[in-house]
Amino acid sequence: MAIDHNMETSENRLQKEIREPLIQYGEDEDRKSTNDSHWMVYLSTFVAVAGSFEFGTCVGFSSPVEAALRKDLNLSIAQYSVFGSIVTFGAMVGAITSGTIADFIGRKGAMRISAVFCIAGWFAVYFAEGATSLDIGRLSMGYGMGIFSYVVPIFIAEIAPKDLRGGLTTINQLMICSGVSFSFVVGTVVTWRTLALIGLIPCFTNLLGLLFIPESPRWLAKTGHKKEFQVALQKLRGMDADISQEEDEIQEYIDTLEKLPKAKLLDLFQRRYSRSVMIGVGLMVIQQFGGINGVVFYTSQILSSAGFSAKVGTICFAFLQVIITIFNALLMDKAGRRPLLLISTSGLVLSCLLIGMSFYLKVHELAPTVVSPLAVTGILAYIGFFSIGMGAVPWVMMSEVFPLNIKGAGGSLATLVNWIGAWTISFTFNFLIQWSSYGTFFLYAASNAISILFIVMFLPETKGRTLEQLQAAINA
Template identity: 30%
Template sequence: MKDLKNSLYYINILRNFLNKMRGNSRNSNVRSDIYQPLMDDDDDDDNNNKPFDEPILKNVERETKISKFVYFMTYTIAIGGFMFGYDTGVISSAMLLLEKDFVMTALQKGFVVGATTFGAFIGGIGSGSFSDSSGRRITSIISSIIFIGGAIILAFASSYELLIIGRLIVGIAVGIASQGVPVYISEISPRFHRGHLVTINVLMCTGGQFFSYLIATLLVFPGGWRWMFGISGIPPAIQLICLFFVPESPRYLVLKEKNEQAKNVLSKIYPCANQNFLDEEIQVINETIATDHSGSYKQLIEHPNLRPLIICCGLQLFQQLSGFDTAMYYGATIMKMAGFSSIRDAIVFSIFVSCTNFFMTVIALLIIDKLGRRKILLYTIIGTVIGLIILGIGFMFITGLTVRQDQCVDYGINCGACVIDERCGFSIDEGTCVSRKQSFISADQFYNKCPNLDWKGSTFTLASLVFFVMAYALGLGHTPWTLQSELFPLNVRGRATGIATATNWITNLIVSITFLPLTEMITISGTFWMYSGFMVIGWIFVFNLVPETCGKSLEEIQGMFL
């Protein structure tokens, strides 16, 4: 009986091929042959135990195209990723304008930036369990509402405290989205297109960063930061409307024992599949849920899960210690430090950094399965070390190695270090650094830039920053997330990735808050050189602990740690 069924299967394949060659193939006819289960009329035990033939099951998954409805669901949910990127990038530009309306120390600026990261940590912790209890769709709806509320508070903020509250609220929405978006997309994706659809979220994130810089170039005027924050409420409002036309994910519906509703959604994901295929998918989802619920946090600190946990947490740690997010959070400020004193120029040149991140992320997604995770990390971390070192050298020629001084006059003739101190400006007549409060200095005598600054130094620094971002985006920017989804068995994967992601957020918070104070304590050059030292340690970590997983099945990967 099995031989007969297999023969019929291959005859079907041959017949469909010949139909296509003759040009008479209609999708509906061909697919009815491909997807019709080859069941014999006899009620033998083999058929009862196997309701859907394995080759046919794989063929359905492989032949299924991504429907417009699946794309609609994916892009609707991925607006959360877009907002993640937008709110990461917009603060870079807004900070230059906020300095005009709020008097803030370097640490206070760090808190404005870091409030979103702290909020994301809070939102990420609770969103997983809430998503399992209330649903992926409801979680996204709440995330959209929180995004809108945060945007309104920020747009009308009249005090430093309201800025912090608004950024914190937006951060909570970011944390919910960063956890919920990839989960929903992976659960509504046809199996053989899952990687492609999940990467849409990554591209939406980097696209959001790029869009924030483009918008900022149009809003460089007093109070323009209010518009930058206020506009961020439009995408989640669009998402909120679209979410009413998006169904729950099949996995959540099965989790809540709503199998018929789950089949209805699956029929839209696999529009050409028949009832037997849908029953098989429901069974697979049930088995996955049962396996997932068998794990515990205690198992993570036991063999064989401890080493993968150390690897994933370590990679997330070094991803943030590279200092890359400072280039996103403080990109315009860094450009201003590099000599681009005009706010508009600083933002425009920051677009180069954002563009580099976007396009190199696209390239990374194309080459990661060809070069391998371990190899690409080892090569690109060397690139980040080189980029950070030469970036520090570039700033050394612009600002010197002068730390923040108690008084402006103490900077003397060091114009580069003088003008990046918000208290100071450079007097061309006196040839020295002076306080902005000195009313006797006329407008034509006072400069917030260095009149004799060589453009080559600024260009070199910009090129160094772009090189660093290129190396980061090719490796550390995405590989930790890829490995995080591969190294753990299914029963502890959710808990393990939660811990690793929390490591990322905590380190992100520390780095974002301490960046500006560090530039004052050990200079901006010293700060980037410190990050390069962390990257050297990171390279040693990868060389000694991270295995190659490219080309291996999940079972083979997990067997490496036994």
């Protein structure tokens, strides 16, 4: 059906009029007020990313406990594959509902619901005596992870200054990596039931911290909570700051936003949104089909199969992941998104080839002394190159490329696609390894090579540009 040209022109004009009152500061603001604002933004970010850390502990749980858990509960490979991958199925459901929940009860309310589901999941795993309880627990944790994966970066983006937006949003990925690494390291020295109890700590940290931070002022203004909106904005900008001008700007922003048509999921497939959807969804596809969840979920198995100490390898894996992700956070707003992604995907191709070659040599009984060093080098290189770009950049760009009136629907779709990809990779990994250990990683190498073409041909650079500039360029 043809789109009315006047209506489309009017919508584009309204979008261009929108400003970013919550993510910029006037150059003449008092320095003390700015510092106060940053302090509350940092505290709010810390509380939010406790959910990201929880996300990471859930993802990392299955790798270090595989041998002990399978032995204690007498699980088959198929049963453990279901246990490892069902968390992503729960996350798909969480992703579908995350936008609606966050819009209906607020960003803090969505994080509370997510934490509660994760708590229930950890208790189910702790008390498990068979596969059913394990799967129910992982499914519950997955639902919470699906909500966390959407609401945490959205919440941070809504309170972060523009010059810190990339770095602060990257902290989300840093804490996910830290959670994965934490599970890897601690899981080598405690029982799997103890590790499940430890997983409760970030949940309770998030729930407690939410009592001390403000709700997103943008959400409060959008839902008509004027008094609460003023209080939240004052906390974020500092108690001595004059917020009157910014308050007016935010209200003007919301009034303009309300004039835009309400977007539904099917509206994303209109031609004028096609490039935003292609970028947001495409990034999630290339992130997952490069094999990350197969490598993370089954690191211990890969290293053991290659004849290397799983305990030593996972600890090295864990520390490298955190260090490189910190480096990535520092570079995000300096080097740019595209260069980091290109370096990352190029390194992933090489890493997968190294791992694949190690298994090829092992299967054909060639150069046995080279197999283990080659596998470990490939695994460590893989996580290092993934962390430098492909881990965080897709989530940062997802929060940047969608126009404001479709951000909720677009973000939910991109998150859903990400979790579908995660489930596909994590569920099929064991079966692919049984088919061909080296062939599996050669397939991942090919997928990452295709990702390079996607980045070169379709991705814009978003560093140092306002959201309005990006969306105008993308949807021109």
